[in-house]
Amino acid sequence: MENQQVLIDRLPSGKLQASDYRLTDAPMPEAGADQVLIKTQAFAITAGTRAGLQGSASYAGAPAAGRVMNSTGVGEVVASNAAGIEVGDRVTAPTGWQQYAALDAKQVTVIDADHDPLHYLGPMGVNGLTAYFGLLDVGKPKAGETVMVSAAAGSVGHMVGQIAKIQGCEVVGVCGSDDKGRLLVEQLGFDRTVNYKDANYRQSLKEATPNGVDVYFDNTGGMILGSALFRLNVAGRIACCGVVSQYDTDTPEPGPKGVPGLLVNKRITMQGFLLFDYEERYAEARNDIYAWLTSGKMTSLQDEVSGLGAAPEAFVDLLSGGNVGTRIVRLDQ
Amino acid sequence: MENQQVLIDRLPSGKLQASDYRLTDAPMPEAGADQVLIKTQAFAITAGTRAGLQGSASYAGAPAAGRVMNSTGVGEVVASNAAGIEVGDRVTAPTGWQQYAALDAKQVTVIDADHDPLHYLGPMGVNGLTAYFGLLDVGKPKAGETVMVSAAAGSVGHMVGQIAKIQGCEVVGVCGSDDKGRLLVEQLGFDRTVNYKDANYRQSLKEATPNGVDVYFDNTGGMILGSALFRLNVAGRIACCGVVSQYDTDTPEPGPKGVPGLLVNKRITMQGFLLFDYEERYAEARNDIYAWLTSGKMTSLQDEVSGLGAAPEAFVDLLSGGNVGTRIVRLDQ
Numbered sequence: 001m002e003n004q005q006v007l008i009d010r011l012p013s014g015k016l017q018a019s020d021y022r023l024t025d026a027p028m029p030e031a032g033a034d035q036v037l038i039k040t041q042a043f044a045i046t047a048g049t050r051a052g053l054q055g056s057a058s059y060a061g062a063p064a065a066g067r068v069m070n071s072t073g074v075g076e077v078v079a080s081n082a083a084g085i086e087v088g089d090r091v092t093a094p095t096g097w098q099q100y101a102a103l104d105a106k107q108v109t110v111i112d113a114d115h116d117p118l119h120y121l122g123p124m125g126v127n128g129l130t131a132y133f134g135l136l137d138v139g140k141p142k143a144g145e146t147v148m149v150s151a152a153a154g155s156v157g158h159m160v161g162q163i164a165k166i167q168g169c170e171v172v173g174v175c176g177s178d179d180k181g182r183l184l185v186e187q188l189g190f191d192r193t194v195n196y197k198d199a200n201y202r203q204s205l206k207e208a209t210p211n212g213v214d215v216y217f218d219n220t221g222g223m224i225l226g227s228a229l230f231r232l233n234v235a236g237r238i239a240c241c242g243v244v245s246q247y248d249t250d251t252p253e254p255g256p257k258g259v260p261g262l263l264v265n266k267r268i269t270m271q272g273f274l275l276f277d278y279e280e281r282y283a284e285a286r287n288d289i290y291a292w293l294t295s296g297k298m299t300s301l302q303d304e305v306s307g308l309g310a311a312p313e314a315f316v317d318l319l320s321g322g323n324v325g326t327r328i329v330r331l332d333q
Numbered sequence: 334m335e336n337q338q339v340l341i342d343r344l345p346s347g348k349l350q351a352s353d354y355r356l357t358d359a360p361m362p363e364a365g366a367d368q369v370l371i372k373t374q375a376f377a378i379t380a381g382t383r384a385g386l387q388g389s390a391s392y393a394g395a396p397a398a399g400r401v402m403n404s405t406g407v408g409e410v411v412a413s414n415a416a417g418i419e420v421g422d423r424v425t426a427p428t429g430w431q432q433y434a435a436l437d438a439k440q441v442t443v444i445d446a447d448h449d450p451l452h453y454l455g456p457m458g459v460n461g462l463t464a465y466f467g468l469l470d471v472g473k474p475k476a477g478e479t480v481m482v483s484a485a486a487g488s489v490g491h492m493v494g495q496i497a498k499i500q501g502c503e504v505v506g507v508c509g510s511d512d513k514g515r516l517l518v519e520q521l522g523f524d525r526t527v528n529y530k531d532a533n534y535r536q537s538l539k540e541a542t543p544n545g546v547d548v549y550f551d552n553t554g555g556m557i558l559g560s561a562l563f564r565l566n567v568a569g570r571i572a573c574c575g576v577v578s579q580y581d582t583d584t585p586e587p588g589p590k591g592v593p594g595l596l597v598n599k600r601i602t603m604q605g606f607l608l609f610d611y612e613e614r615y616a617e618a619r620n621d622i623y624a625w626l627t628s629g630k631m632t633s634l635q636d637e638v639s640g641l642g643a644a645p646e647a648f649v650d651l652l653s654g655g656n657v658g659t660r661i662v663r664l665d666q
Binding site for chain 1: 599
């Protein structure tokens, strides 16, 4: 029996292409000491992993040619040498783009029996936790304030907007198509959305934020960050989550003109954050998010594709804004 | 009797020139109701006022052609219609570049008899208070951390470095000449300085900050801000005070490349501030600063020129980095 995998064939030069990946069959892995063998049910495709392909990552196991493409997945334990993890347990772990993964127990989180495993790729996983801590701890929105979020239809953005609504805020989403914008308003309760590809984007943003912006959750950097700086109110906060506008390129743009001039004039705080600094509080966040999901206050948008072979194209398409919500590759269909 | 003044002859186009100003004689002003008449002893020239000449300021009394150039001054009350302010009192107030100013009592602060009035243009005035709140409240340095400051020999910068030393920090100053750097180390106790005009500036900065940078106090923006982003440690803080690199131009540069990418990766907080938000705490800060000055822990560097007519050239020179410490124009010599 073999283990189908998608390998990084070469680190991308310029824009990522599906041909930068290669589908292959490897020998079936085995669970070593303190390891479990996971059969992958599904994995998430997220823009952030594109940054790791820029070749600057230097940690052990960093993405490199010949390695299995990295991602968070969910699956079922089919063999276990780890205390406290049983065959049949449903788990979330960094499976990567492959059918089976043998992983150390400490990389594996067992999913509660009453939870939907696929939610661990969305609202209960990295994306939802990022939205939760970035908005609440970094952005610190107060009821009645205006929250703006970029990549608003993306895996993180669509949850940021919903959490902001739960806090009693006005929510304005920036996304790349009118269809996405309508969906965010009609299905997720966003107050208004603006399409950054429109020629009159800046004017539209101004009209969509009549009271200015108090908190901007930045998933993109670049031009949209620049436009937000002009709409931010005095004492505004920017939660810097990601820089998707700069991932899929070898030649990043300079930063926005308003830095640092507008930061000074408007006493703006701009703060970068990474999810893993909040690890001790994941359980607390998951409790809140689970309550919101089960009470209907939060909707998880999932954008599913089927089969390992579809993953490279699904990633390329996501980087050009093709997804709505969390893009998930399912291996169980 | 007439009142000699320096007027803004026209708002500068491109770099400021002395010929953008005009020396003139006006009728002697009189103190109206609730006003005092001040005979100016000296006033400060500060880079921040260059920003007000860019023509975008819209508040009442904003700098404009035909108006007296604005600045903070100190002087003696020669006539008073204001309760609590007596003839002979020494005061600090927005006198502007003129021999006499009639000002509302609420714009005037009486200086304690045991204080040096000239210190109200430096450590006890706008510059010193800016250094105090920006470093302590925004930068939040802890003993043993490394503090980096740009325009380190400037009116704000040379006090930031000294306050950081008082907090027990390592202090690295960035300035525009080796002579300034030596002075900061030898006279003010800076640990190291780097000349940003050196061809190997970035390498020198790296060597001068072997433990990275925990707090960067930014007076300049531009290239030096960019270099600081690369040296900042995880959880580093940037206090955004001013953008002197962008004041004396019609065409501001874009922001540094590391924004927001490096902010995210290193969880950096970048916060703009304006002094007047701290007005309720000026007395507290002045108590600390006065104690530091009288105990010899802080030295006020003053860079004095004489006579109203010298002010325009002194401003042009300051914008190209000609000053060391607080540039003061004295009318009493």
